[in-house]
Amino acid sequence: MMAALAPPIESHDDDLRILAQEGCIQCNKCTMSCPVHRADVTFSPRKVILQAYLGDADRLSERDLWACLTCGECQAVCATQVPFPAFIRARREALRPVMERTAPCKHGSYKDILAKIMAKPNLNQDRRAWIGDGLKVADTGDVIYFTGCMPYLDGVFTYCDSARIGKAAIKIMNAAGIVPVVSNLERCCGHDALWNGDRATFETLARRNAEWIRASGAKRLVTTCAECYSMLKYEYPKVVGEWPVEVLHMTELIEELVAAGRLSFTKPVDLTVTYQDPCRLGRHSKEYDAPRAVLKAIPGLKFVEMDRIRENSMCCGVGAYSNCDAQTKFLQQERLEEAASKAENLVTACPHCRIHFSCYLDGRPVDPLPDLKIVDVTDLAARALG
Numbered sequence: 486m487m488a489a490l491a492p493p494i495e496s497h498d499d500d501l502r503i504l505a506q507e508g509c510i511q512c513n514k515c516t517m518s519c520p521v522h523r524a525d526v527t528f529s530p531r532k533v534i535l536q537a538y539l540g541d542a543d544r545l546s547e548r549d550l551w552a553c554l555t556c557g558e559c560q561a562v563c564a565t566q567v568p569f570p571a572f573i574r575a576r577r578e579a580l581r582p583v584m585e586r587t588a589p590c591k592h593g594s595y596k597d598i599l600a601k602i603m604a605k606p607n608l609n610q611d612r613r614a615w616i617g618d619g620l621k622v623a624d625t626g627d628v629i630y631f632t633g634c635m636p637y638l639d640g641v642f643t644y645c646d647s648a649r650i651g652k653a654a655i656k657i658m659n660a661a662g663i664v665p666v667v668s669n670l671e672r673c674c675g676h677d678a679l680w681n682g683d684r685a686t687f688e689t690l691a692r693r694n695a696e697w698i699r700a701s702g703a704k705r706l707v708t709t710c711a712e713c714y715s716m717l718k719y720e721y722p723k724v725v726g727e728w729p730v731e732v733l734h735m736t737e738l739i740e741e742l743v744a745a746g747r748l749s750f751t752k753p754v755d756l757t758v759t760y761q762d763p764c765r766l767g768r769h770s771k772e773y774d775a776p777r778a779v780l781k782a783i784p785g786l787k788f789v790e791m792d793r794i795r796e797n798s799m800c801c802g803v804g805a806y807s808n809c810d811a812q813t814k815f816l817q818q819e820r821l822e823e824a825a826s827k828a829e830n831l832v833t834a835c836p837h838c839r840i841h842f843s844c845y846l847d848g849r850p851v852d853p854l855p856d857l858k859i860v861d862v863t864d865l866a867a868r869a870l871g
């Protein structure tokens with residue numbers, strides 16, 4: 486077997502140390518599994534790693550830096566588990582001060598500005614305006630519903646009605662006797678800032694969120710967003726230290742409530758669905774089972790798996806709003822064709838996957854697609870409540 490390459494031994498760069506944790510044997514499996522490579526053959530994680538090992542990491546092209554979806558498919562197939570997404574994240578962080586272009590996507594710029602506003606002190610927000618009558622939320626309690634940027638998404642992504650996911654989550658929690666805290670003090674989770682190399686903004690957001698979460702006295706925090714989940718569960722403790730709340734994705738809470746007999750789905754939902762593993766919930770957080778358990782608990786629902794699932798699942802085409810171009814559309818067409826060959830509804834567990842796929846369908850697909858709806862798993866579960 487070919488010996489593993491190692492980065493220059495004198496290197497003190499954090500990102501090269503990330504690559505050095507495991508040696509790359511230049512087998513090219515990562516490139517062959519990479520969705521971006523399928524859309525643009527000049528993009529190759531193996532090539533980028535070789536360039537870094539040869540001491541040329543600073544000359545990484547902007548194209549390579551931003552084209553990566555940080556989806557983790559390459560790492561999942563790599564024999565030595567080279568953490569390429571972590572390397573890209575560290576490179577974005579290192580090169581941010583000298584780069585003219587940051588997140589090359591118009592919606593990335595919007596999210597960038599939103600995160601910076603959210604990082605300001607003394608914000609005066611009304612984060613509950615979308616909730617509407619009949620749903621119960623509280624100022625204090627044991628369970629926080631962390632909404633993420635969902636209340637702000639509908640102003641831009643008008644074709645999505647993302648607020649329905651939040652309403653569904655509260656409806657389900659109320660049905661199980663939980664009145665969740667929805668706080669006006671909440672800030673953006675910082676996911677896009679972190680993955681686009683803006684660590685300062687991410688850490689400010691993490692600290693501001695930690696302050697009110699700690700003061701709330703809550704024991705659990707539930708989110709319907711795969712990105713918030715990966716931040717709050719895995720990244721926040723690295724920044725804010727001891728973390729007093731157990732972080733759950735909404736599907737984990739639903740699975741638990743159903744198993745405990747506190748929630749039952751009695752209304753049939755007569756749909757055929759397939760499921761998209763969001764990268765941040767699946768490969769990044771290893772939560773593959775809870776969303777599937779929820780789908781299987783819904784009466785009347787016919788659940789058909791796609792061919793590429795779990796750790797082999799394919800990204801929705803956009804990672805952290807850092808890339809959206811012709812390659813994105815190529816990938817979305819590919820994945821949606823796969824979904825449409827299985828079902829009329831593609832279910833996700835992340836509002837951002839839903840936005841990106843819905844955006845593609847709302848525009849003009851490259852090739853005609855059969856009728857396909859993009860649905861959130863929490864929304865679907867709420868429809869099954871009696």
Ligand code: SF4
Nearest residue numbers: 509510512513515563
């Ligand atoms: S799959 Fe892993 S070992 Fe093979 S080239 Fe890619 S990073 Fe290197």
Ligand code: SF4
Nearest residue numbers: 519553554556557559
């Ligand atoms: S993280 Fe995803 S997009 Fe980036 S190199 Fe790996 S497989 Fe390709």
Ligand code: SF4
Nearest residue numbers: 592803809840841844
């Ligand atoms: S797929 Fe649509 S919603 Fe997503 S980043 Fe691109 S343009 Fe924006």
